[in-house]
Amino acid sequence: MSELHIVVCGSIVPDPLQTLAPMEGPTGWALKNEMMLPAVLDPWAGHALYEAAALAKKHPGSRVWLVSLAPKAKLQQVMMAVSQKAPFELVVADGPASGFTDSFETARVLAGAIKGIAGLDTGKLLLFGGWQSASRGSGAVMQMVGEMLGVTEQFQGVDKLTLRDDGSMEVKERVEGGAYQISVVSGAPAVFGWATGELPEPPNNPQIGMQNMQKNMPALMQAKPADLSGSGLKLSAVAVPQQRRETRVVKDVPVDDMAREIVEWLKA
Amino acid sequence: MSTVLFLAHTECDATLHKSALEALTAAKGLAEGLGHTLTVGIIGADVAAAADSVAGCGAKIYGVSGPGFADARYASDLAAAEAVARACEAQIIVAPATSRFSRALPGLAVRLEGRVDTHLSGLDVVGGQPVARRWFYRQRMEGTLTRSERPWVLTLDSGCAVPFSGAGKAEVEALSVDVSSVRTAVSGLECPSADQQTIRPDARVLLVAGAGWTKKQADGAVHVDVAEETILNFLTATKSSLGSSKSLVDISGEGHAVISFLTHMHQVGQTGSSPRHAKGLSTCCHGEEPHVVGWRFIGERRAINTDAGCGWAQGKCDVLYVADAFAVMKKVNELLG
Ligand SMILES: Cc1cc2nc3c(=O)[nH]c(=O)nc-3n(C[C@H](O)[C@H](O)[C@H](O)COP(=O)(O)OP(=O)(O)OC[C@H]3O[C@@H](n4cnc5c(N)ncnc54)[C@H](O)[C@@H]3O)c2cc1C
Numbered sequence: 291m292s293e294l295h296i297v298v299c300g301s302i303v304p305d306p307l308q309t310l311a312p313m314e315g316p317t318g319w320a321l322k323n324e325m326m327l328p329a330v331l332d333p334w335a336g337h338a339l340y341e342a343a344a345l346a347k348k349h350p351g352s353r354v355w356l357v358s359l360a361p362k363a364k365l366q367q368v369m370m371a372v373s374q375k376a377p378f379e380l381v382v383a384d385g386p387a388s389g390f391t392d393s394f395e396t397a398r399v400l401a402g403a404i405k406g407i408a409g410l411d412t413g414k415l416l417l418f419g420g421w422q423s424a425s426r427g428s429g430a431v432m433q434m435v436g437e438m439l440g441v442t443e444q445f446q447g448v449d450k451l452t453l454r455d456d457g458s459m460e461v462k463e464r465v466e467g468g469a470y471q472i473s474v475v476s477g478a479p480a481v482f483g484w485a486t487g488e489l490p491e492p493p494n495n496p497q498i499g500m501q502n503m504q505k506n507m508p509a510l511m512q513a514k515p516a517d518l519s520g521s522g523l524k525l526s527a528v529a530v531p532q533q534r535r536e537t538r539v540v541k542d543v544p545v546d547d548m549a550r551e552i553v554e555w556l557k558a
Numbered sequence: 559m560s561t562v563l564f565l566a567h568t569e570c571d572a573t574l575h576k577s578a579l580e581a582l583t584a585a586k587g588l589a590e591g592l593g594h595t596l597t598v599g600i601i602g603a604d605v606a607a608a609a610d611s612v613a614g615c616g617a618k619i620y621g622v623s624g625p626g627f628a629d630a631r632y633a634s635d636l637a638a639a640e641a642v643a644r645a646c647e648a649q650i651i652v653a654p655a656t657s658r659f660s661r662a663l664p665g666l667a668v669r670l671e672g673r674v675d676t677h678l679s680g681l682d683v684v685g686g687q688p689v690a691r692r693w694f695y696r697q698r699m700e701g702t703l704t705r706s707e708r709p710w711v712l713t714l715d716s717g718c719a720v721p722f723s724g725a726g727k728a729e730v731e732a733l734s735v736d737v738s739s740v741r742t743a744v745s746g747l748e749c750p751s752a753d754q755q756t757i758r759p760d761a762r763v764l765l766v767a768g769a770g771w772t773k774k775q776a777d778g779a780v781h782v783d784v785a786e787e788t789i790l791n792f793l794t795a796t797k798s799s800l801g802s803s804k805s806l807v808d809i810s811g812e813g814h815a816v817i818s819f820l821t822h823m824h825q826v827g828q829t830g831s832s833p834r835h836a837k838g839l840s841t842c843c844h845g846e847e848p849h850v851v852g853w854r855f856i857g858e859r860r861a862i863n864t865d866a867g868c869g870w871a872q873g874k875c876d877v878l879y880v881a882d883a884f885a886v887m888k889k890v891n892e893l894l895g
Binding site: 303304306307309310311312319321333334389390392393394397424425426427428429430431433434436437438442443444445446447449460462463464465466467468469470471472473474475476477481485486521522523524525526527528529530531533534535536537538539540541542543545546548549550552553555556 | 629630631632633636656657658660661662664665667668669673674675676677689693694695696698699700701702703704705706707740741742743744745746747748749750755756757758759763796821822823824825828829837839846847848851858859860862866870871872873874875876877878879880881882885886887889890892893894
């Protein structure tokens with residue numbers, strides 16, 4: 291199979307170790323101190339990026355773009371770390387990475403950004419992203435980006451993609467109950483929403499990091515503000531449920547007694 | 559009069575899944591509350607039996623069937639859904655958030671120039687308007703939402719409504735949809751056998767195994783073989799579903815001494831799943847927030863940890879047993895016989 295044009299859609303999310311609280315502001319719902327929270331690359335989009343980089347390495351002449359709708363200052367911080375992981379060309383739309391923005395509007399902005407990529411051959415396009423985000427968690431954006439670009443062979447919950455010599459691809463998608471569906475698509479273009487994939491996070495490579503940042507700083511600096519104003523979505527309330535339980539701590543009790551209590555509870 | 563379309567696909571045995579019947583209850587309630595007409599659309603190899611199983615809802619039923627619709631494929635499922643939605647001029651489309659529809663239906667919003675909201679946790683009518691609820695930031699906060707755009711495509715997570723029941727003899731209007739240009743072929747499913755399969759969504763109890771099972775124990779050694787046996791014995795005795803922390807599945811991926819039957823699909827939490835079970839028992843897992851957000855839909859929660867200061871002690875479970883899980887679970891298995 292010849293060279294690939296892989297476009298990875300991925301944004302940033304608050305570090306999962308942070309406590310998150312919703313807040314209603316003048317422009318709608320947001321997270322409290324959103325711009326102060328440390329951010330990371332959305333984990334499933336990260337898996338997509340590492341899978342893309344590994345595929346590109348196996349197919350010389352391939353190109354990988356990372357297309358991100360995110361507040362550019364915050365994105366730049368995250369890119370300092372992500373850039374060390376794998377080579378890519380960054381395409382930025384400057385706008386909210388919030389979970390509360392409309393999935394359709396997000397897809398529209400991403401599709402527009404992808405259409406603007408110079409040198410992208412849509413006949414060779416493998417459109418990657420996470421099968422869900424850690425922010426909105428809709429699992430809907432990639433399908434819509436694909437539709438908007440006319441790419442109608444699509445896969446979600448992908449853990450493995452195998453390219454064959456004839457250009458066809460075998461795909462392993464997560465389905466219910468811990469099972470996989472195996473499919474074969476005749477070739478590009480296609481959409482792949484990645485789950486965990488099979489690759490560990492690549493180690494940091496400062497040299498790749500330098501090259502990436504040199505190449506990608508202009509994209510960050512020149513990013514245009516994205517217009518997501520077209521949505522009729524109204525969130526009337528967002529609340530963190532009261533989740534604190536009254537934990538009874540059982541200690542200094544014989545193991546047999548604990549086991550008996552657990553078995554009674556399981557059987558009740 | 560406006561239409562609420564309930565969309566379903568058949569399972570491989572030609573029935574409808576429980577989550578589809580739940581979504582039908584939600585769709586029917588919505589249609590009644592809004593004064594809209596309920597219409598049903600079913601997609602699958604053969605839809606007759608599935609249509610009969612819901613005929614009691616009284617709605618007109620469209621079917622898109624044939625070998626091209628036996629398998630879950632984005633392009634064929636979307637083409638079928640689009641044909642039904644257009645045939646009944648649906649304003650609101652309600653469907654279960656199965657893997658099959660979660661793959662295909664977001665695209666319907668683009669085809670119909672509508673919008674989509676997925677993984678709903680609730681759907682009601684308030685003041686004559688449809689109002690949906692869903693979780694944001696990986697089940698950390700729940701939002702209540704409405705929108706003005708139509709058609710509006712909605713998928714509902716399982717466990718959020720009572721399954722519809724009302725069989726009868728259905729008359730199905732068949733729609734013909736050409737999917738000859740679809741470039742994907744499904745070659746099969748890879749499923750562990752029922753005994754080997756430790757992910758059991760319908761189980762009453764979830765057992766979570768954390769990284770502690772593979773760590774050095776009080777005697778200074780690791781006992782992964784004992785851990786495996788203990789966990790498997792419990793699963794065999796109780797038919798529980800097995801979940802894991804990220805740390806444990808990550809170790810499994812890195813070639814250390816590992817629990818052999820764990821995969822990334824067992825991972826519960828922020829970047830894993832949020833399963834629904836009546837009870838959950840956590841063992842050798844620290845109970846950190848990125849893990850515990852995956853317990854959002856677990857009813858009663860208990861944990862066993864040697865560390866009295868672990869995350870579970872911070873109001874994240876009902877009972878924390880401060881003890882060696884190797885010892886406690888061995889005894890639990892003995893008692894379970
Ligand atoms: C981006 C991101 C996403 C993440 N997503 C997830 C996610 O989806 N799911 C998830 O689980 N984590 C997730 N994490 C990781 C999470 O923060 C924790 O690191 C992880 O949950 C820890 O797993 P653990 O509790 O099994 O392991 P450890 O932290 O190693 O804890 C082991 C526990 O075992 C106990 N123990 C040891 N021996 C025994 C014994 N004999 N008996 C009883 N107890 C014993 C110890 O006291 C300890 O509490 C994420 C982190 C990040 C940064």
